[in-house]
Amino acid sequence: MTDARQTAAIIGGGVIGGGWAARFLLMGWDVRVHDPDPEAERKIGDVLAGARRALPMLYDVALPDEGTLTFHNSVGEAVTGAAWVQESVPERLDLKHRVFAEIQSHLDPEAVIGSSTSGFKPSELQQGAKDPTQILVTHPFNPVYLLPLVELVPGDTHDPRAVAWAEEVLTGLGMAPLRVRAEIDAHIADRFLEAVWREALWLIKDGIATTAEIDEAIRMGFGLRWAQMGLFETYRIAGGEAGMRHFIEQFGPALAWPWTKLMDVPELDDALIDRIAAQSDAQSGHLSIRELERLRDDNLVAMLRALRQQGSAAGAHLNAHEAQIAPAIADASPLVTVRRTVPVDWTDYNGHMNEGRYGQVFSDAADFVMRLVGADADYIASGLSYFTVETTVKYLAETHAGAPFHVVTQVLEGAGKKLKLYHEMRGEDGTVQATCEQMLIHVSLETRRSCPPRADVEKKVEELAASHGAGA
Structure with a gap:
């Protein structure tokens, strides 16, 4: 199961099924949904709209390219070719048994079936199944697209390889699988x-x-x-x-x-x-349900980002996942140094991004350039770095929570101790929202005074400046 893009089938598109669909889709999986409810497409669309707004705000890098969402008229059509099936139908054991039988009559034997059940044990779900080892409990918490916990209950009848792969998939989705060591009603x-x-x-x-x-x-x-x-x-x-x-x-x-x-x-x-x-x-x-959901999501984003800043609990988990999905540091033209979404805790009483946060954005852009030229964490640990000594920021257009943006950076000067950068923060439509001219000076962290860069770093800075037309 090493395809570049995997396919997940969601059987049951209610609140939980819709949340699963959003989680898979926004983490780059193609998603097929089956739900007999004629309103399923609209309801999942509402959940997905909330997820598209909230989930990217948890991360300081862009999420993977979104997968393709399709809706299907039958279970068989939805699950054929899927690597993962998430069952989220109502909590009736007879209904789940019928659904599992239909799923397994069309499903690849190597695929995994996860059940969102909050109460049934795996042994109960597996009764009469064509292949009991294919069925696991993967019980999430609402909203599935934000909360990381998922209770993974294999039961006594399971394939260790399927369980290991399930853990890998769930972790790759940004979730935190908790392996429940023994069957028990309602799990933990x-x-x-x-x-x-x-x-x-x-x-x-x-x-x-x-x-x-x-x-x-x-x-x-x-x-x-x-x-x-x-x-x-x-x-x-x-x-x-x-x-x-x-x-x-x-x-x-x-x-x-x-x-x-x-x-x-x-x-x-x-x-x-x-x-x-x-x-x-x-x-x-x-308050309407949508208003309550938005309030809940904004609060969770702010709390989880606060935990990220401390590297604690669920925040530490998010930091580790961001490191997995962050793009590799590489030169490109144009040089995009930041690509992310404005988080809700960056906005002020006027409803737009606070001016102090622009400094964070351009600082992150400069950090990207530093890593690109070799002034990375190891370089800083050796006692050398670049310090910002001057910035000139111009605020040109408003931006709000949930808005995607990117920063394009140009090296204006790169010689000796000096590294001068020009940043443009651009919205999704290319509108320039802010600019920053930034002067950095190379320093010794031991003396806290300026000093020449290490030869290899200086060479990379000069090469990058030349490629950007500095001095032309």
Whole structure:
């Protein structure tokens, strides 16, 4: 399975199936979708529009060229020739069995079938299958195109090669596969969610809290901690210098206290359902689903980018994936030094990109040139580098969150200690949005004063300047 472009089939185009389609498509896979819903194409189009806007903002490089999306009238037509099939039909075991039988009657024996099921075990899904080893649980989290976690549950009947390849594919999509070591109902993450959900139902039924108050308790407190540290690391810190043992000694006895009702579930009768629905309407009913999704996506992008800046948790995962998809450093004409999308955390109260971020863009462009001439990380570690000593930036047109752009750079001067660059930041349609003239001086990091570059770097700078017509 080493084709330059792979094909994925998505069977079931609801919220989760649409998210899978977007994730595969934006990571360069061709995607075939089958869903009997006559509105499937429109609904997936809405999800894809959100993904096209949000996912590129997570990265500081351009995503792979987008694949081709097609819709098909039958399961067989969609899966024929596919290397990966993602099943996302409703949570009915009899329906899934019928779908798997139809898939396997047309599918390449080497292909993998991933199921998005949130509750069924692999052994249940594999019952009566033509080839049980082909079916795995690959349970994602909404929105699939942004959240990296996917629970990979092979089950007892599996082909180790298929599981290894599944991990490779999922990682290549920018996801973080969590191998679940044993079959269990609802896998791992949803068991936590179910526990919180049950307790929340009791808090509402007993009149202790509303939906808004419960959500506020999560998002303003432990939810943010969990996003970066998880459960046990959070509690280890709560134990102070003595660590987890001290935490358990202090708070372990609380497990015997009647704090929760997790072993007792309230009946979801009409009265409780009406109360929850009314409170949720009061909390969020003034926003459409699209508005809520956009708010959610913008918040997640900003949080994940913050974690990227710290190299922590999901941010470290994103940094590693960016290194995989970043283009090779190479000279070209014109020299495109930056190609990316404006992230939401780069915009200000006027709704456009803040002027301080242009400095980041042109700094990144200069870093590209430095790496191109050999002044890379190893060169800097040796004690030599280029410092910017002067910039002149002109702001010519607005740009907004989600807008793709690129920077074209020209070397105006490259001789001795001097490296003078001219950058143009251009929008997707070629409009010049900003320009920057930048002077860099070569320095010794030991003395923090100017000094000549190493001979090989100086030669490359001179050659690049000559190729750009410097001094002509």
